[in-house]
Amino acid sequence: AQTVTQSQPEMSVQEAETVTLSCTYDTSESDYYLFWYKQPPSRQMILVIRQEAYKQQNATENRFSVNFQKAAKSFSLKISDSQLGDAAMYFCAYRRNNNNDMRFGAGTRLTVKP
Amino acid sequence: DAGITQSPRHKVTETGTPVTLRCHQTENHRYMYWYRQDPEHGLRLIHYSYGVKDTDKGEVSDGYSVSRSKTEDFLLTLESATSSQTSVYFCAISKGLAGQETQYFGPGTRLLVL
Structure with missing residues (x-):
């Protein structure tokens, strides 16, 4: 079974600074997808960024970027120029290609200090 | 916004009672999912579900059943609720090319079983 580990239960960052959230996963597959979701206090799950394992280039979405290290099975999320609205739970998730069972990590709670 | 609504949004029930949660989507997506969210x-x-009347089990299916009689509705039933089923329940749909889908989530239902 694939597992996803987020080793940082809580992180904090100063407004306008950069923070990196860690995620590692365990799989024997070579074709899969990785995701970061954000869950603000409203509880809505919001897709932040997605990475295809077959792509070597790291995905970016505005202030959000990932560091995808396939050999190390690591998928960290970098948030640049942190804003107060970035405060939320962040979940890392893994899904094997052509499979519907998406696996989530336990989450990292990010606090942004003004 | 993936056009997903969930009802009810909050429910308190007693152990041993049946509970049904509803997920409704407006965009005619083939795949629908039920997740539960717990802190650890x-x-x-x-x-x-991968179509009308086509469903399959996930990681934690014991104690739950589902039905999909229409494309737009996916029902989750707890036949006899237990305190261990106190959780937040999320419905999701898949969007994107076959095998490359991304999941988008509804607003969640908070269920308390006393």
Whole structure:
């Protein structure tokens, strides 16, 4: 079974600074997808960024970027120029290609200090 | 916004009573999912559906059943609720090219079983 580990239960960052959230996963597959979701206090799950394992280039979405290290099975999320609205739970998730069972990590709670 | 609504949004019930949660989508997506969210585990897949009357089990399906009689509705039933089923339940749909889908989530239902 694939597992996803987020080793940082809580992180904090100063407004306008950069923070990196860690995620590692365990799989024997070579074709899969990785995701970061954000869950603000409203509880809505919001897709932040997605990475295809077959792509070597790291995905970016505005202030959000990932560091995808396939050999190390690591998928960290970098948030640049942190804003107060970035405060939320962040979940890392893994899904094997052509499979519907998406696996989530336990989450990292990010606090942004003004 | 993936056009997903969940009802009810909050429910309190007693142990041993049946409970049905409804997920409704407006965009005619083929795949629908039910997850539960718990603090130590992140989100875990309960059941999913790949079409009308086509469903399959996820990681934590014991104690839950599902039905999909129409494309737009996916029902999750707890036949006899237990306190261990106190959780936040999320419905999701898949969007994107076959095999490359991304999941988008509804607003969640908070269920308390006393």
